[in-house]
Amino acid sequence: MNTHLYLRASTKDQDASRAKVALELFAAEKGLSIVGVYSENISGTKLNRPQLLALLEAAEKGQVLLVESVDRLSRLSQADWDTLNATIKAKGLRLVVADLPTSHMLVESNGITGQIMNVINNMLIDLMATMARLDQDKRVERIKQGIENKKLAEPDWKPSGKGRNTTLWEQVKSLMAKHPTMSANQIAKLADCGVATVYRIKRELA
Template sequence: MKAHLYLRASTKDQDALRAKASLESFAADKGLVVANIYSENISGTKLHRPELIRLLDAAHPGECIVCESVDRLSRLSQSDWETLKAKIKAKGLRLVIADLPTSHMMVQDKGITGQIMEVINSMLLDLMATMSRLDQEKRVERIKQGLANKRLADPTWTPKGKGKNVEKWAKIQSLIIKHPGMSADDIAKLADVGVATVYRVKQQIQAVAPLH
């Protein structure tokens, strides 16, 4: 059975490929053949992620999506999680989570035991996805509270925003313009940025002058 490995980290400062070796080892242990590896630096709260979309477009019925943990796939709202699950089901894909043993049954052919485990696994996936979302919401609330406390202590204080790395954005723009056929993955590697950043720059260019 073919497997599509999906790796995600929230920011460029984190390493989305950190779990690559362990997921490849996991796939080998389960007798899975790795079809492709999809890695991106983007928030798990976003439903529309370039590499996840690319995975869903490329995968075929009966194949697996393999993730390290549920929160690498989803910190989505309830409605967005239901949307993602529906897309996975519509494609006929099996979702296998390395740290969720019940999902490992999805690698095997389904008998009556497999059908029972699929129901149990689905419930656990929903539970863990909810926990991931609540953890994210708590994290955001803590940040907001911290900012509010700083403003109370010093009314003149303002947070320092993250500015664009002008040099890297210019390099990405140059690569896109000079090599219109180059893939986002290759541009990201050459510019040393996440694929999501390449897509943002592309959108900015297209807003000014659509690429042909």
């Protein structure tokens, strides 16, 4: 059975191809032949993603759309997720999520067993897509609250740098101060950001 890999990261500081090796191993274990790899750095809240759209255009009925986790595919609003999900189903694709074991059976299951697993899998994926969207909403709200609190504490303060995540930068600075011997990779993991961001903050503080 043929499969298309979809890889996504939110920012240029993150590596969209990080999961490529893991998905290649997964495909090999399941006897899947990789016919396309689509990778992009773009927010999961956007429905209009060039590589995802290219995958959906190229994929054929019965093939597998393989992703690492549901949040790599969607942090979309409910309406946009409904649109994407309907498109995947209309194309006749099997959506397999590496970290969702119930979806693995879609690779092999047919007949009544396959139909039952498909129903269960769709329910779980819908639930996980909702959780991914709520997690995104919480992140945005935390950032807004962090900026508002900063402005209250320092009325003359203004965010510097286009697109800078002020809350994340403050978190990284705090981690570096508390753990001066910790490596950039370790700090990046704790802050859930790219190593490049950590190095950029280090240069700013130097």
